[in-house]
Amino acid sequence: MKVAALFSGGKDSTYAIYIAQQYGWDVTKLVTIISENKDSWMYHTLNIHLTEKQADSIGIPLIKRVTKGEKEEELDDLKEILKNLDVDGVISGALASEYQRTRIEKICYELGIKSFTPLWHKSQEIILREQVNAGFKTLIVGVFAKGFDESWLGKTIDEKCVDELVKIRDKHKINIAGEGGEFETLVLDCPLFKKKLVIDETSKEWKRDNGIMLVKKVHLVEK
Numbered sequence: 741m742k743v744a745a746l747f748s749g750g751k752d753s754t755y756a757i758y759i760a761q762q763y764g765w766d767v768t769k770l771v772t773i774i775s776e777n778k779d780s781w782m783y784h785t786l787n788i789h790l791t792e793k794q795a796d797s798i799g800i801p802l803i804k805r806v807t808k809g810e811k812e813e814e815l816d817d818l819k820e821i822l823k824n825l826d827v828d829g830v831i832s833g834a835l836a837s838e839y840q841r842t843r844i845e846k847i848c849y850e851l852g853i854k855s856f857t858p859l860w861h862k863s864q865e866i867i868l869r870e871q872v873n874a875g876f877k878t879l880i881v882g883v884f885a886k887g888f889d890e891s892w893l894g895k896t897i898d899e900k901c902v903d904e905l906v907k908i909r910d911k912h913k914i915n916i917a918g919e920g921g922e923f924e925t926l927v928l929d930c931p932l933f934k935k936k937l938v939i940d941e942t943s944k945e946w947k948r949d950n951g952i953m954l955v956k957k958v959h960l961v962e963k
Contacts, residue, residue, distance in 0.1 A: 743829045743856065744769040744822065746844070747802070748784035749791045751878045751897070751925040752833030752859060752917070755871055757798070758932055759858040760831050767831070770795050770802045771821055777809025782818075782840060785809075786882050786924045787955045790937070797933040797960055819847045829854030835864060835919045864917035868902045875931050882924035882952040887912040890946045893953040897925070926955060935960040 745757045747770040760767055772791040775783045795802035803825075807817040822830060830848055834841045834857045841857055848855040859867055871878065878897040883889075887908035895901055909916040918924065929936035941957040 741765040741829065742768050742827045743831050744771050744825050744827045745800075746818075746830065746832040747772050747791055747795070748788060748833075749794050749926055750784055750833070751871055751876065751927055752835060752867075752919075753784075754794075754833070754927045754930060754932065755867070755874075755876070756831050756833040756858050757800075758874065758930065760856070761932070763858075765831075767800055768827060769825055770798070770800050771818070771830075772802060772804045773814070773818055773821075774804060774806045775809035775814060776806065777814075780807075780809040780814060781811050782814055782843065783807070783809070784924065786952055787926050790926065790955060790958060793937060793958055793960060794927065794933070797935045797937065799934055815843055815847060818844075819851070822847060822853070823851055827853060829856050831856040831858060833857075833859055835859050835867070835917055836861065836915070837919060864915065864919070865902065865906060868897065868905070868917060869899070871930075872898055872902065875929070876927060877929040877936070879926045879928060879953075880923050881926045881955065882950075883922070884924075884950040885912065885914050885920075885922035886949070887914060888923065888950075890944070890951055892923070893944050893946075893951055894942070924952070929963070934963065936963055937961075 845855040
C-alpha cells in the first residue's frame with residue numbers, strides 16, 4: 741500500500757504516519773499545504789515552515805504548496821498535488837473533525853484513491869498517552885481556550901501534562917487533544933525521526949486569554 745501523508749508537523753499528523761508505517765504501508769510522500777490565512781478551516785498554520793526540517797529528519801520527500809486559505813477553494817490546492825501522485829491513498833491525522841475528514845474523502849473519491857484516518861474517533865486521552873509512551877517529544881505552541889495561560893506555551897506533552905489536560909477537560913469541556921482548536925503542537929522528536937529538532941530561537945505573543953509561540957530557528961542533531 742503506497743500512501744501520501746498530509747503533514748503539518750503537529751502531533752496527530754506525525755502520529756498517523758507512525759501508525760501507517762506500523763501497518764506496513766509505504767509512506768512515499770509528505771504533503772504540506774501552507775495557508776496564507778492563519779484562520780484556515782482546513783490547514784494547520786502555526787510553525788508550518790518547520791515541516792521541511794521535520795521531513796528531512798524523517799527521510800520522506802516533502803511536497804509543499806501555498807494556498808490563499810479561502811474556505812472550500814483551499815481544497816483545490818490539495819487536490820492539485822494529490823492528482824499527480826502515484827499513491828493508493830492518503831492518510832491524515834483527523835481525530836474528530838467531520839469538516840476535515842469529509843472534505844479529504846471527497847477529494848480522494850474524485851481522484852479514485854482511498855482516505856485513511858488511523859486516529860479517527862479513538863480515545864483522545866489514550867492517543868496522547870500512547871504518543872508519550874512511544875517517545876514523542878511534542879511541544880504546545882499555541883493555546884486558545886479557557887483553562888490555559890501563558891505558562892502552557894512551550895510545555896512538553898508528558899504524562900503529567902496529560903493529567904493536567906484531563907483536569908482542564910473536565911472543568912472547561914475542552915477537546916483534550918486540541919482537535920477543536922484549543923491548542924496547537926509541534927513535534928521535536930519521535931521514533932520516525934532520524935535526527936531531533938533543537939530549538940535555537942523563539943518568540944511568544946500573548947493577547948488577553950490566548951497566545952502562540954513562534955519557533956523562528958531550529959537545527960537538527962543526531963540521536
